Amino acid sequence: MAGETMNGFRKMRTSLLILLGFFAFLGACSAPAEAPPLAGAAIGGPFALTDQDGKAVTDKDFDGAYRIVYFGYTYCPDVCPVDLQHIAQGYAAFEKAAPAKAAKVRPIFVSVDPERDTPAVVKQYVAAFHPRMTGLTGTPEQLAAAAKAYGVYYQRRDEAGASEYLMDHSRSAVLFGPKGEPIALLPQDQGAAAVAAELERWVR
Incomplete structure (x- = not known):
């Protein structure tokens, strides 16, 4: 009985780690790119x-x-x-x-x-x-x-x-x-x- 409980905990822990890793991956993919230092600056244009x-x-x-x-x-x-x-x-x-x-x-x-x-x-x-x-x-x-x-x-x-x-x-x-x-x-x-x-x- 104790062995089954321990196996259950291990499966839950593994599933939780996979889930956390998945959300971390999604967060990395959706993180906004770094904004360029001169973004929106009024320089450049036609010549x-x-x-x-x-x-x-x-x-x-x-x-x-x-x-x-x-x-x-x-x-x-x-x-x-x-x-x-x-x-x-x-x-x-x-x-x-x-x-x-x-x-x-x-x-x-x-x-x-x-x-x-x-x-x-x-x-x-x-x-x-x-x-x-x-x-x-x-x-x-x-x-x-x-x-x-x-x-x-x-x-x-x-x-x-x-x-x-x-x-x-x-x-x-x-x-x-x-x-x-x-x-x-x-x-x-x-x-x-x-x-x-x-x-x-x-x-x-």
Whole structure:
């Protein structure tokens, strides 16, 4: 009799554990996905620019792709080259680890220096970082509109005695989703590994 009772308890315990495991599985499946840090932020949107091959492009040309967007200029003496190197190296590491996901991502460099950054200049510049990086430039009016939409500050700075002017500009790399929605800032100032980790976190 005692043995039968013990067997009954064991069966009940096993059934209870299975049931609890099942509900835990359901809970995991129905748990909401982590919200992107920039979800709902008012940055991004339409633009009309010129790519490194001299072709007119708009934001619609990137529909369906994740986009890493960075504004800078090719004559930048220090910050831009380092940032773009980290972005490109991080993307390359992500490309090696998850090629199918990386194929959905387009790294984009947008110049804030239309006077010097012609399509030919931009083409040579982006090619030094990654073959999939797209370089964009345009008229002063086009670039001003794009920078405003993407929350980017820039201003020409002429220094006394200098033969070349500099461009002050905000320093950020933003990951946008396939519909152009802002997802997250990429930590390009923290190095390539940090960029790769953030891409792995958000690119589906």
